[in-house]
Amino acid sequence: MSSIMNKPDTLLWDQQRNKIVSKKGGWFVGDGVYCHGYDMMDELVGKVSYMQVVMLNVTGKLPARHVADWFEAAHICLSWPDSRIWCNHIGALGGTMRASALASTVAGVLATDSRAYGVKPLKEGVVFIQSAVAALESGLSVEEIVLNECEKHGGKPYIMGYARPIAKGDERVPTMELVAKELGFPVGEHLKLAYEIDRELLARFNEGMNINGYMSAFLSDQHFTSEEVYRICTMLVASGVSACYVDMRDRPAETFLPLRCDDIDYQGKPHRTL
Amino acid sequence: MEVRKHQKVTSRNAVFADKITTRIWQERPSESNPYIAAGNCCHGYDLIELMQQKSYVDMFYLLFRGNLPSSDERQLLEQLMVGFINPGPRHPATRAAMNAGVGKSDPQNILPISLTIMGGEHLGAGAVEGAMRFMRKHRKENPADTAESMLTERVEQRPKEGDWHIAPGFGSHFGGVDLMPSKLAAVLAKLPGSGSMLDWGTRFSSALNKEGMGWLTVGVAAAVFADLGFHPRYGAGLFQLLSAPGLLAHGMEQANKPITAMPFLSDKAYVIDYE
Numbered sequence: 001m002s003s004i005m006n007k008p009d010t011l012l013w014d015q016q017r018n019k020i021v022s023k024k025g026g027w028f029v030g031d032g033v034y035c036h037g038y039d040m041m042d043e044l045v046g047k048v049s050y051m052q053v054v055m056l057n058v059t060g061k062l063p064a065r066h067v068a069d070w071f072e073a074a075h076i077c078l079s080w081p082d083s084r085i086w087c088n089h090i091g092a093l094g095g096t097m098r099a100s101a102l103a104s105t106v107a108g109v110l111a112t113d114s115r116a117y118g119v120k121p122l123k124e125g126v127v128f129i130q131s132a133v134a135a136l137e138s139g140l141s142v143e144e145i146v147l148n149e150c151e152k153h154g155g156k157p158y159i160m161g162y163a164r165p166i167a168k169g170d171e172r173v174p175t176m177e178l179v180a181k182e183l184g185f186p187v188g189e190h191l192k193l194a195y196e197i198d199r200e201l202l203a204r205f206n207e208g209m210n211i212n213g214y215m216s217a218f219l220s221d222q223h224f225t226s227e228e229v230y231r232i233c234t235m236l237v238a239s240g241v242s243a244c245y246v247d248m249r250d251r252p253a254e255t256f257l258p259l260r261c262d263d264i265d266y267q268g269k270p271h272r273t274l
Numbered sequence: 275m276e277v278r279k280h281q282k283v284t285s286r287n288a289v290f291a292d293k294i295t296t297r298i299w300q301e302r303p304s305e306s307n308p309y310i311a312a313g314n315c316c317h318g319y320d321l322i323e324l325m326q327q328k329s330y331v332d333m334f335y336l337l338f339r340g341n342l343p344s345s346d347e348r349q350l351l352e353q354l355m356v357g358f359i360n361p362g363p364r365h366p367a368t369r370a371a372m373n374a375g376v377g378k379s380d381p382q383n384i385l386p387i388s389l390t391i392m393g394g395e396h397l398g399a400g401a402v403e404g405a406m407r408f409m410r411k412h413r414k415e416n417p418a419d420t421a422e423s424m425l426t427e428r429v430e431q432r433p434k435e436g437d438w439h440i441a442p443g444f445g446s447h448f449g450g451v452d453l454m455p456s457k458l459a460a461v462l463a464k465l466p467g468s469g470s471m472l473d474w475g476t477r478f479s480s481a482l483n484k485e486g487m488g489w490l491t492v493g494v495a496a497a498v499f500a501d502l503g504f505h506p507r508y509g510a511g512l513f514q515l516l517s518a519p520g521l522l523a524h525g526m527e528q529a530n531k532p533i534t535a536m537p538f539l540s541d542k543a544y545v546i547d548y549e
Contacts (some may be wrong), residue, residue: 010448010449012449022546100380168282264296264301266296266301267296270318273319
């Protein structure tokens, strides 16, 4: 037995017992409420936007208003009141089940920690475009970047941020481009490359950039990391989920896509006895 | 700026299923109301007969595996379920349950709240699949050799502070070897239903002990799940299910107490340090 086994070093944990050391801020009764060095009541409330504070809490830096406004527009753009969409469907089921609005919305939001859609893929999208820019700088051509990425998926155009299930094309991209233009954002190196990848994929596979690809490139140009993007966007779909919850909560229970017994296709073992 | 031409948005006309399919559960409709079930079968067995003749553990296994367990499998699963029924009051997921309870959160939210935290990758459900895959990948190796080579190859990965989980399901806890997982594993490993994964993990754990590491709770559960034939993707949810009773019990224990029944640190003990 080594000394590690005989006498574990618990200093790290001992130092944290019965106290909280916050890098974020806090409330001191009768004194004030602080957030990353700002007095919340005097300097933030009513003076900056909600999205600015969301971003401040995630990144530790108060962003310029137009960056937060772009994020807010993205939150509108990526959450629609259509209960067929998976996260919204969960909200609607909460409504028809008479779960609370809060629980149902949180449940729908939680569903977007998904490999297939929602917020989590944004991380992968940012990682891809940032590594693609690095690859371009190291001398690879756009064509090589695209083919290398497709090769990982058996030659298919499965690149995070490009192509899209259910539909081809993405109506959200031109909308967010317009928002960016109106807010005065230029096209940076990541977005420029994203457009070139888009062109390459369209020419080769008739598949283009989706909103993930656009957001990932745009936000990389704004120097956000993948983890920051993910953390800022945690509640991205909340409003659409709430809408679908309310839609079903205000109708009779279990009227959201009710299923008869024979609406389920049982494909298991036939009846057997114990 | 160049004007970009956007791809026209068109449907892929993807073919989605007309109906939900399942191999688990069959509901026989009543004659008068097609929405009302007159009988239920689980993997072909009538639910009423299962209630009358089988244990909860039998039913649990049947639900996920499609067949009833052998007596050895039942014993192994049952003892695992007893051993892992409560992460204990210091576990962050339990503390989330207690916090929700004492904070008077709706009782129906206590379990989802705590199970969400239990989904974490540090000693939570989020680590179980990785542990199952790790043991499956290395099971044909000599565990002592695997441990030695990992200790050598990964020494640079040892964090400067905090615990080191050298492999999913194995590592240190609060700076040392966690004792209870090893005790639970030892009991489970003696059962006739235990298999090669628990054995491999036990020997791997022993080889790590000299470095202050060993079995973690999630590793033991992962090994037993694997020995029982569960696919790694099932690991996270199974681990949550096993710990759910303890989480709820602790949450509800606090729910009827005043909000002052749990610590709320004084301003003196709350320090802001932006650096």
